[in-house]
Amino acid sequence: MAKIKAIRGMNDILPEQTPLWQYLEESTRSILSSYGYSEIRTPIVESTDLFCRSIGEVTDIVEKEMYTFDDRNGESLTLRPEGTASCVRACEEHGLIFNQVQRLWYTGPMFRYERPQKGRYRQFHQIGVETFGMVGPDIDTELLLLTARLWKKLGIDHAVTLQLNTLGSSEARAYYRDQLVAYLTDHVDQLDEDSKRRLTTNPLRILDSKNPQVQALLEGAPDFHACLDDESLKHFDQLKRNLESLGIPYEVNPRLVRGLDYYGRTVFEWVTDKLGAQGTVCAGGRYDGLVEQLGGRATPAVGFAMGAERLILLLEAEGSLPDRLKRQTDIFIAALGDAAEQKALSLAENLRDLVSWRLTLDCSGGSFKSKMKKADRSGARVALILGDSELEQGVVALKPLRTQDEQELVPFDKIAAVLSAEHRYFKE
RNA sequence: GUGGGCGUAGCUCAGUUGGCAGAGCUCCGGAUUGUGAUUCCGGCGGUCGUGGGUUCAAGCCCCAUCGUCCACCCCA
Incomplete structure (x- = not known):
């Protein structure tokens, strides 16, 4: 009789590994608590619409990566592919962000139907942090400070670097998108198939293409930051000054654009070169428009998510583990x-x-x-x-x-x- | 969805030109009636991923299929 095995891309975390997971979770928990963040727990299954309306209809996540099925009453449900949408939904539903600020975090499994590879699985785990009601670059700074503190605590601070960018307001982004599309359409013969497809679906994503030919072509493209609005640039400048005065090294990467539609202004990624192709261990940014987009009152928000599996891999490779973890x-x-x-x-x-x-x-x-x-x-x-x-x-x-x-x-x-x-x- | 690598004992892996299925680790017992990490001896452990084909004979060759890993795409 054929043995039943775990579903492709969904892994058992074995007793040998769980101390490492507990260590990561406890370290994160204690740091978040020391910054005054509260935990929120939301269901793993949500209405499919929630993700379509937040992540963006034309993103790969919504188009081909969601685990979607019909409930017995015919309603379309989806295993959550990320945590932000659920968090916003829960906050809105329970009035947590009405006339008040919130600092929240959550952890748990997420699901995306992708081909598994190193650091990427169909069921994976994120530790996410979301803040609501705070407009200024000071809260952006706080998020980066607490992640930097975590890397240090885990002993992986030497293995990660911070990439930073601003995407500007949605108006500025739309304006730049038109400029970029016009430029690339003139040189469409130099684009690869993927980039041609993205030209109509998500042109900004072409900016971080891995294809060297495409990158060469982008040298002559219109300057993103030159098209951005003053307000966003001012916000970005203050964030950079904060990081400098606090001793957090960063690298401005004007080609850094995030895959989810709801991001605007500040975006960032903590990346490592120790994990092969999936080098992003933590990423996030501002999503000031999302709450309103989901039917709430306009509320500024900024957050990020860490990939637990990737951090575990990095911990194994680079981290300093307490001796106790090796003993049963x-x-x-x-x-x-x-x-x-x-x-x-x-x-x-x-x-x-x-x-x-x-x-x-x-x-x-x-x-x-x-x-x-x-x-x-x-x-x-x-x-x-x-x-x-x-x-x-x-x-x-x-x-x-x-x-x-x-x-x-x-x-x-x-x-x-x-x-x-x-x-x-x-x-x- | 696309491309490449790999599937042999619980784990890590040998297996020659097609000729009896192997080692190390783990586990159990013993050398030492009750003292671990290094020795030595013995034992348990197999649908060679699966299905078909070629052959006197297939772990090895051919076809298909599944799984897995890495990369592309995309993302934490």
């Missing part, structure tokens, strides 16, 4: 014989009330030798050994596994005290 447990109890095994259960339970170390009781039977081997493999720093002779004396043998200290016999009622006091056994 701190204390391993090996009991031998029926009476000792029974005593070990109550002993272990009692210890869990008294000490905070992780404590694993071996229940797998097997020889004494194999128990010691398991104790070693588990990463535990101390083994507690309980056999017939110890049981008779009312003691356990405490064997340090990572230091050269002598094994000692400890009376049952003194174990917790010894484990709390003898920190030399537990030095990282």
